[in-house]
Amino acid sequence: MKIVVCVKQIPDPADPGSLDPDTKTLKRDVKLIIDESDSYGVEMALQLVDAAGGGSVHLVSMVPNREVSGLRTALAMGADSATLISDEALAGSDALTTAKVLARAIERAEPDLVLAATESTDGYTGVVPAQVAELLGLPSVTFAKEVAVSGGTATVRRQTEAGYDLVECPLPALVSVTAGVVEPRYPSFRGIMAAKKKPVDQLGIADLGLEPGQVGWAGGGQEIVDVAAAPARESGEIVTDEGDAHERVVAFLDELKVL
Amino acid sequence: MALERIWVFGEAGADGGVATITLEILAKARTMADSVEVFCGSDGEGCAATLGDHGVTAVYATGPLDGALQGVSVASAVAAAIDSGAVAAPDAFMLGTTYDGRDVAARLSVKLDVPVLSNVVDLRLDGDQIAGVEPVFGGATNVTSRFTGDGPGIWLVRPKSFEPSPTGGPPAEVKALAVPDVGAAGGAVVRDRFAEESEGPKLDEAAVVVSGGRGLGGKDAYAMIERLARALGAAPGASRAIVDAGWVPYSYQVGQTGKVVKPTVYIACGISGATQHLVGMKGSKNIIAINKDSEAPIFSIADLGIVGDVHKVLPKLIEALEAR
Numbered sequence: 001m002k003i004v005v006c007v008k009q010i011p012d013p014a015d016p017g018s019l020d021p022d023t024k025t026l027k028r029d030v031k032l033i034i035d036e037s038d039s040y041g042v043e044m045a046l047q048l049v050d051a052a053g054g055g056s057v058h059l060v061s062m063v064p065n066r067e068v069s070g071l072r073t074a075l076a077m078g079a080d081s082a083t084l085i086s087d088e089a090l091a092g093s094d095a096l097t098t099a100k101v102l103a104r105a106i107e108r109a110e111p112d113l114v115l116a117a118t119e120s121t122d123g124y125t126g127v128v129p130a131q132v133a134e135l136l137g138l139p140s141v142t143f144a145k146e147v148a149v150s151g152g153t154a155t156v157r158r159q160t161e162a163g164y165d166l167v168e169c170p171l172p173a174l175v176s177v178t179a180g181v182v183e184p185r186y187p188s189f190r191g192i193m194a195a196k197k198k199p200v201d202q203l204g205i206a207d208l209g210l211e212p213g214q215v216g217w218a219g220g221g222q223e224i225v226d227v228a229a230a231p232a233r234e235s236g237e238i239v240t241d242e243g244d245a246h247e248r249v250v251a252f253l254d255e256l257k258v259l
Numbered sequence: 260m261a262l263e264r265i266w267v268f269g270e271a272g273a274d275g276g277v278a279t280i281t282l283e284i285l286a287k288a289r290t291m292a293d294s295v296e297v298f299c300g301s302d303g304e305g306c307a308a309t310l311g312d313h314g315v316t317a318v319y320a321t322g323p324l325d326g327a328l329q330g331v332s333v334a335s336a337v338a339a340a341i342d343s344g345a346v347a348a349p350d351a352f353m354l355g356t357t358y359d360g361r362d363v364a365a366r367l368s369v370k371l372d373v374p375v376l377s378n379v380v381d382l383r384l385d386g387d388q389i390a391g392v393e394p395v396f397g398g399a400t401n402v403t404s405r406f407t408g409d410g411p412g413i414w415l416v417r418p419k420s421f422e423p424s425p426t427g428g429p430p431a432e433v434k435a436l437a438v439p440d441v442g443a444a445g446g447a448v449v450r451d452r453f454a455e456e457s458e459g460p461k462l463d464e465a466a467v468v469v470s471g472g473r474g475l476g477g478k479d480a481y482a483m484i485e486r487l488a489r490a491l492g493a494a495p496g497a498s499r500a501i502v503d504a505g506w507v508p509y510s511y512q513v514g515q516t517g518k519v520v521k522p523t524v525y526i527a528c529g530i531s532g533a534t535q536h537l538v539g540m541k542g543s544k545n546i547i548a549i550n551k552d553s554e555a556p557i558f559s560i561a562d563l564g565i566v567g568d569v570h571k572v573l574p575k576l577i578e579a580l581e582a583r
Contacts (some may be wrong), residue, residue: 013535019400021328036503037516096374099365121535124515126356127415128325130330130365139446140330143358145509159358159509162273163455167328169447178509179516180502221374221408225287225390230401233541233560240553246576249526252563256545258467258491258524259583 001055001149003045004109005079006116006129008035008101009070010062013121023217024224025092032063035068037117040177042074045115048149054114056080060105062093062098064216068200068213075195076187082108082200089205092217095123099131101215104208107136111249113154114174118143127178140174141167145181262292262387264347266411268363269299269318269511273454273461280355284416287315288353289426291384296349296431296509300324300333300359303433311430313423319346319436320349326449327438330362335445336438338370351389351475352413353382364413377403377415378515388497389414397515397534398541416532418463419521419542455510461513465494468522468543472498472536474529474550480559483573484528490580496499496520498530514539527568532557548574 009032009196019025039236042057049055059074059082066086075082082104090101090258107113114133119126133140145164146157152171157164159178169175212218237250265288272278281297288295296317310318319340324332329373340346341360349530352367354360356378368375379391390405391414408414462468469491471484481501488495496513496518513520514536525543530536532548532555540546541560548561558564565572 013533019395019402024402074579094374095377096363096368096372100367106321119516121516125375125415127363127365127368127375127377129361131369134331134334134366134369134444137444138444139328139444140362141328141447142330142362158449160452161278161357163510165449166451166453167447167449170443173446179499180505180509183505221412222376222404223407224402224404225385226401226403228401228403230394230398235564236562237560238553238558238561238564238566241565241572244566245549245567246572246579249549249563249565249572249576249577251525252545252547253491255458256524259580 001049001052001113002058002109002111003047003049003055003113003115004058004111005062005074006039006114007038007071007074008120009033009061009067010035010120010122023092024227032067032070034073035094035117035121037119037121037179038074040179040181041115042077042079042119043182043184044147048113048147052149054090058109060083060102060109062086062090062101062176064088066202067123071200072195075198076191077185078191081198083215084200084202085205085208087205089212089216093215094095094107094220094222095125095127097215097219098114099128099135099206099209101210102128103132103135104210105203106132112171113149114138116176118176118178129174130256133174137191138172138174139169139227141169142176144175144177145176147175147181171252235255243252261384262350263295263297264349265292265351265353267295267297268353268360269297269310269425270357270359271301277306278355279423280357280418282313282422283418284353284355285310285313285315286424288422288570291382291389292350293498298333298337298436300329307430311428312425314426314428315431316430317434319434321436321438327445328447328449329359330366330440331441331444334370334443335367335369336436339439340373340436348411351411355413356417360415364415367559371410373408373410373412375413376406376407379414379416380420382414382416385574394538397537399502402508404512417519419519440468453542455508459488459492460494462494462496463518466522467491467493467524468496468513468520469493469526469528470496470498470530471501471528472530474531475501475502475556476570480570483504483577487573487577487580498533498536503513527557528573530557531555532560
C-alpha cells in the first residue's frame with residue numbers, strides 16, 4: 001500500500017513570532033519544525049503500512065524557503081521519502097492555492113491513500129484536505145478518530161457533533177486525522193541517522209506545470225485589509241493557595257450566582 | 260448598501276432541528292443582504308418553519324442523502340445548480356466552522372474556483388464588499404480580510420460569533436436541489452451513526468465549563484475534573500495537550516482546534532494557557548484559573564487566579580461544593 005502524508009512545516013507554536021507589517025502574514029524566517037498535528041498522520045501511515053504487510057510512506061510538503069528540517073523529523077519516524085515543493089513564489093498562498101500545489105505533487109505519487117491533519121496549527125483553515133480530495137476526484141473522510149484499511153476499503157470513525165459516524169470508503173481516498181488518533185513515535189537515533197540519507201525530491205512550481213502568477217500573493221483571491229490588537233482582557237485577582245484558596249473559588253462562584 | 264443575496268449552509272442540530280450555528284449565521288447574514296437563503300443536504304420541509312422564523316425566504320434542499328457525506332453531495336448540488344443556470348450565484352456563501360461545514364466549503368471552493376476565508380468571528384459590509392475578522396495568536400490580534408476576485412467568496416464562521424434572533428417570518432419556501440452523479444468522489448458512505456452520551460450539559464451550551472490540562476499530571480486525575488463538573492452541573496472540557504496525549508476524546512477539546520465556548524464561568528485547571536487554548540475560551544464571561552506556575556499565561560486573562568497545585572485545591576473545592 002502506498003500512502004502519501006501531507007506535512008506542514010511551521011514556526012514553533014510555543015514561539016510563533018509575529019506578523020510581517022508589510023505583507024501582514026506570519027513571519028516564516030525562523031526555523032520551521034514539523035506541525036505536531038501532522039505527526040499523527042505520519043504515525044497512522046506507518047501503522048497502516050505495517051498492518052497491510054508492506055508498502056511505503058511518502059511525504060509531500062510545500063514551503064517558500066527550501067526548509068527540510070520538519071520533513072527530516074517525519075523521515076526519522078520512518079517515512080520512506082519526501083517531495084518538497086519549494087518556491088519563493090509560493091509565499092502568501094491561500095488555502096485553495098496550497099491545495100492545488102499539493103494535489104499536483106500528490107498525483108505524481110499515485111497513492112492508494114492520502115493522509116493529512118484536520119488543519120494546520122498555524123493557519124488552521126481546515127479546508128485544505130477536502131480541497132485536495134476534490135481536486136484529485138477522490139472521496140474523503142475528514143476528522144477521523146480511528147482508521148483501518150482492509151481489502152481496498154478504509155473504515156473510519158468520523159468525529160461528529162454528537163459522537164461519531166462509521167464511514168466506509170473505497171480506496172484511493174483521502175482521510176484527515178484528528179490529533180490523538182494514534183501515539184506518534186519518537187524518532188530513534190538510528191531513525192535520525194537513516195533519515196539523512198532518505199530521498200527528498202525538491203521541486204519548483206514550474207515542475208508541477210504552474211506559473212508564479214497562479215500561486216502565492218498573485219494567485220490568492222483574498223487580501224488582508226487590517227491588522228489590529230484585540231481588546232485586551234484585564235487580569236483580575238490573584239490568590240496564592242495557602243490551603244484555603246478553594247474557599248475563595250466558592251465565594252466567587254456564589255457572587256456569580258452559579259451555585 | 261446591502262448585498263442582494265447570501266446563501267447560508269443549513270445544518271441539523273443534535274436534536275434534529277436546525278443547528279444553533281446556522282441560526283447564528285442567519286442573524287448576521289440578514290443584516291447584510293436583502294435576501295438570505297439556506298442550502299442544505301437534508302429534507303427541507305422539516306426546517307422551513309424554523310428557518311422562516313429566522314428570516315430565511317427560501318431553502319434549497321437535496322432531500323435525505325442516504326448515507327452519502329454532506330461535503331461532496333451538497334457542494335456538487337450547489338455547483339451544478341449554479342453552473343446550469345438553474346439558480347443565480349449568490350453574493351456570498353456562509354457556513355459554520357463545523358465538521359460538515361468545512362467539507363462543504365472546501366469542495367465548493369474547488370468546484371467554483373473561489374477562495375475560502377476561515378475562522379471568521381465577525382463580518383461587516385464595506386460598501387458592497389464583505390470584510391471578515393479572524394483572530395490570530397490566541398485572539399490577541401484580529402486580522403480583517405476580504406476577497407479580491409470575481410464570484411461569491413466562501414466564509415467559514417466560528418460558532419458563538421453571533422446571537423440567533425428570530426424575526427417571526429413565514430415558513431421558507433422549499434426548493435429542490437438535485438445532487439448530480441459525483442463519481443468516485445462520492446464513494447464514502449456512512450454505515451452507522453453513534454452518539455457518545457456524556458452526562459450533564461453539552462460543552463458548547465453549558466453555563467459552566469470545567470477544563471483540565473497537562474497540569475493534572477496524568478489521565479487518572481481527569482476524574483477530578485469530571486467530579487467537579489458534576490458538582491457544578493458543568494460540562495467537562497480539556498486542553499489540546501491532554502487530548503493529544505489520549506487522556507480524553509477529541510470531542511472534549513476547547514480551543515482553536517476544538518470547541519469554542521463562552522460560558523458564564525470557565526474554570527481552567529492545570530492549563531497554562533497556550534494561544535491554541537485561549538482562542539477557544541477567552542470569550543467566557545468569567546474565568547477562574549488554577550495553576551501551579553504563577554507565570555502561566557492563563558493568569559493574564561483570569562478574573563480569579565489561584566496559584567496552587569490542582570491536586571491540593573481541587574479535592575477541597577469538590578468537597579466544599581458537594582457538601583452544599
